[in-house]
Amino acid sequence: MLSDATVLVTGGAGFIGSHIVMRALKENARKVIVIDNFVAGKHKNLRNVARDKKLEIIPGDVRDVEVIQPLVKQSDVVFHEAASKLVVSLKTPRIDLGTNIVGTFNILEAAKGTNVRIIHASTGSVLGSADKPMPENHLPEPTTLYGISKLTAEKYCLFYAREFGVRVSVLRYFHVYGPHQDYHGEAGVVNIFLSRVLGGEPPVIYGTGEQIRCFTYVEDNVDANILVAFQEDTVGEVYNLASRARVTVKDLAEMIIEKYASEKMEPVYAPARQGENLRPIPDTEKIEGLGFKEKMAFEEGLEITKRWIEKDIQEDSYY
Numbered sequence: 001m002l003s004d005a006t007v008l009v010t011g012g013a014g015f016i017g018s019h020i021v022m023r024a025l026k027e028n029a030r031k032v033i034v035i036d037n038f039v040a041g042k043h044k045n046l047r048n049v050a051r052d053k054k055l056e057i058i059p060g061d062v063r064d065v066e067v068i069q070p071l072v073k074q075s076d077v078v079f080h081e082a083a084s085k086l087v088v089s090l091k092t093p094r095i096d097l098g099t100n101i102v103g104t105f106n107i108l109e110a111a112k113g114t115n116v117r118i119i120h121a122s123t124g125s126v127l128g129s130a131d132k133p134m135p136e137n138h139l140p141e142p143t144t145l146y147g148i149s150k151l152t153a154e155k156y157c158l159f160y161a162r163e164f165g166v167r168v169s170v171l172r173y174f175h176v177y178g179p180h181q182d183y184h185g186e187a188g189v190v191n192i193f194l195s196r197v198l199g200g201e202p203p204v205i206y207g208t209g210e211q212i213r214c215f216t217y218v219e220d221n222v223d224a225n226i227l228v229a230f231q232e233d234t235v236g237e238v239y240n241l242a243s244r245a246r247v248t249v250k251d252l253a254e255m256i257i258e259k260y261a262s263e264k265m266e267p268v269y270a271p272a273r274q275g276e277n278l279r280p281i282p283d284t285e286k287i288e289g290l291g292f293k294e295k296m297a298f299e300e301g302l303e304i305t306k307r308w309i310e311k312d313i314q315e316d317s318y319y
Helices: 015-026 065-073 086-091 093-111 145-164 189-198 218-229 249-260 298-318
Strands: 006-010 031-036 055-059 077-080 117-123 167-173 204-206 238-241 268-270
Touching: 006 015, 006 065, 015 031, 015 218, 031 065, 065 093, 077 093, 077 218, 086 093, 086 145, 093 117, 093 145, 093 167, 117 145, 117 218, 145 167, 167 218, 189 249, 189 298, 204 249, 218 238, 249 298
Parallel strands: 006 031, 006 077, 031 055, 077 117, 117 167, 167 238, 204 268
Antiparallel strands: none
């Protein structure tokens, strides 16, 4: 589908962005442009394709309108993955606001009057929690500054689609995991738990561990991005993107310990995190109606991710 297209991936050296880049090159895109400020993104995420002549890597920031505007205008498809994460919103909310809102605004402004197709990466954090699966039109109740900024960006996307004809769609991600996800940080519980257990340390559970997560393997996430990008009736629409895997954080910790711990251990419990959603369960019928269905079983994805972490740790220690 991406064959012969010029593809721009913001945050293209990051976790999900790097997988989109590799897929676009695999599908024979004419050119793939990466813009990344390399705060969270890493050059090593792209090292397998770094010598591809179709790839152009531009150190830059989506907040810089003079940099982002010409890149958008020369592209056929933009996968907008650049974002400030939850932890950043807690520590430096001004950066969160600038990246998630102003950065998105810059892309939408650049797209006015063009035919460029934009897939905007949002988050289930805009919704909050509920006792029943939440459809796309569920009343948003973000509990963090990150959720607020991402919800605002969604509103800008839908407004620009409606009022200016910008061809943008919104995908709300829920608990994506897999290779290239940072396992040293404070987000990405699958990779963090795996790295700790592989290193002989117990996983740390914040709160009771009864929080439910809908783990989606990163390649399934990429499939959904491409699926939505090439259906015209998805313009101006929002889609919840998640697998049907529903796992509590406590069960995840116990599963990883049972599978991969070299010695007996128990999870460590810590105080609950501010604003954490306990039941952020989406209704995914809308995107499934387009033909999306996850291909990766959770335990298989867990094993692939574990092998990648082992290899990455070994390579880091070597270099």
